[in-house]
Each structure stands twice: as C-alpha cells, then as structure tokens.
C-alpha cells in the first residue's frame with residue numbers, strides 16, 4: 001500500500017518536472033522587452049536571453065547603462081532609453097518596440113525596473129516619499145503594460161512582473177512593500193483578463209539578492225536621511241538608540257543577500273519560454289524557507305515574529 005503511494009507521488013513529480021521542461025518553439029524569432037536593464041536582474045536577464053538567441057529589446061534608464069550592455073551582447077540586442085515614470089518616454093519606447101517587432105507582436109514584456117528607497121518607519125516619511133517609489137514600482141509597471149499590451153496580445157505572449165517577497169509580507173514601512181502588493185494585485189487581475197486572449201502573466205517574487213537596490217549603503221543612507229528630516233517629537237519617541245540598532249541590523253543585509261542573481265533570471269526565463277509557465281516564482285532560500293511560509297501564517301503570529309526580531313522605539317509601551 002505504502003509502496004503504491006510512494007510510486008504515485010514519484011510519478012506525479014516526474015510528470016510535473018517533464019511538463020515544466022517543455023519550451024516554446026522558434027525562440028530566435030521572439031522579441032522580449034525588459035525594463036531596468038542598466039544593472040541587477042534586468043541586466044543579467046538581457047544578457048542571458050541574448051545568449052539563448054531571443055531578440056532582446058532592452059530598456060535602460062541611462063545612456064551609459066545602454067552603451068555598456070550593447071558592448072557585452074550580440075548585434076541582435078537593441079537598447080532604448082526609458083524612464084518608466086514619464087508618459088512621453090513610455091510612448092517613445094512603445095513606438096520603437098512597434099517598429100522592431102512589426103507584425104509579429106511582442107512575445108515578452110518584463111516589468112523589472114524598480115527602486116527601494118526612501119525607506120524608514122512610516123511616521124518618518126512624507127507623502128512624496130511614498131509617491132516616489134509608487135511612481136516607479138507600481139504606476140510605471142501599469143503604464144508600461146497598458147502601452148505595450150496590444151503588441152503582447154498580438155503575439156499571444158507573456159507579461160512577467162517583478163514583485164518581491166515583500167509583496168506578500170509587509171516587513172517595513174514606506175512605499176516599497178505597498179508598491180509590490182500593488183504589483184501582485186495588478187498582475188492577478190491582468191492574468192485573469194488576459195487568459196481570454198492566450199496571454200500568460202507571471203509574477204517573480206525574489207527574496208533578498210545582492211544588487212544596488214538592496215545594498216546596506218543605500219538603505220542606511222535613506223534611513224538616516226529620513227531620520228534627519230523627521231520632527232523633534234518623532235525623534236524623541238523613537239530615540240537615537242533605535243536608529244543605531246536599525247543601522248546595525250542593515251549591516252547584515254550585505255551578508256545575508258543571495259549573490260547568485262541567476263536564481264531570479266532563470267525563473268524569469270522560464271516564465272518567458274516554458275510552454276507551461278508558473279503563475280508565481282519564489283526565488284532564493286529566504287523567500288522559500290522564511291517569507292513564503294510566513295505569508296501563510298496567521299497575522300498575529302507574523303506580527304509577533306516581526307516585533308520580536310526588531311529594535312523597539314525608546315518610548316514603546
């Protein structure tokens with residue numbers, strides 16, 4: 001009896017494994033547009049897909065980033081300058097994509113561009129601080145998607161949105177977690193709507209990875225700036241000791257971040273070229289072992305874990 005059960009489970013996993021390995025055909029004719037290719041995941045994905053033979057349309061924020069990427073890739077990869085917060089810039093990039101893809105349409109759209117700061121406890125921040133992140137990470141994703149959707153629909157292609165494990169567990173204040181929760185919600189509704197047109201939508205949920213965005217330097221500088229700007233009343237409530245303890249915890253960031261970015265770009269690639277892409281990909285040990293399980297726990301337990309692991313404001317009751 002147990003033997004049959006084990007054999008059945010093994011067979012199930014074997015079938016899943018086989019199903020996941022099926023790849024779509026004619027990769028060399030497929031165009032993929034990626035935002036935020038100057039550095040990090042976007043940059044690596046652009047180079048990876050170029051090597052794989054796909055036609056990569058890489059959007060960079062700066063000319064320097066675009067030039068460097070072109071220097072490292074084949075002539076098939078083309079670059080464009082795109083600031084996802086600017087409607088005119090998105091319109092120009094969309095026209096550029098149209099000219100490249102012609103009647104084929106756009107097979108893949110990867111919404112990867114993102115920022116992580118300003119970050120600090122909510123009370124230290126202003127509305128503008130929240131808007132700055134939401135503008136890039138959420139409204140940027142929405143506007144780029146709406147603009148390129150007709151081309152993706154034409155190719156019956158894929159939309160791959162880069163969220164984060166912080167789109168499942170709100171670990172800290174500021175716009176970042178809010179923006180990623182928004183990306184999750186947008187992607188879910190988009191997936192359901194676009195399934196009518198054979199367009200697939202996948203969500204990438206990395207844990208902490210070693211890129212500029214998650215560096216100790218950037219995060220602690222942003223925290224310090226928010227502290228410097230906040231009111232004397234808030235400073236008195238939180239206290240210098242709280243600030244120092246937070247700064248010390250950020251030093252861990254560079255140490256705990258996963259260095260192998262390909263764990264994320266391999267998931268992005270799978271979402272783009274597999275016949276049966278997953279809806280969600282969690283990437284990195286912390287994502288799989290800590291944050292994903294946490295996201296299924298009851299709220300009171302998650303609250304307790306987060307409070308226990310964090311410094312307490314000096315005037316905490």
Ligand SMILES: NC(=O)c1ccc[n+]([C@@H]2O[C@H](COP(=O)([O-])OP(=O)(O)OC[C@H]3O[C@@H](n4cnc5c(N)ncnc54)[C@H](OP(=O)(O)O)[C@@H]3O)[C@@H](O)[C@H]2O)c1
Pocket residue numbers: 035036037038039040041042060061062065082083084085111112113114115136162163164165205206207208209210211212213214
């Ligand atoms: N690293 C992590 O631990 C982690 C975890 C979960 C999710 N993510 C997500 O992964 C994505 C990529 O981040 P990354 O870690 O690879 O960091 P990254 O190296 O900083 O890459 C972000 C890219 O977005 C670009 N960008 C910033 N503002 C932009 C704008 N307004 N318009 C267009 N492009 C813009 C950046 O350009 P410049 O380099 O020129 O500034 C950069 O190329 C982000 O969506 C991030 O939220 C990262």
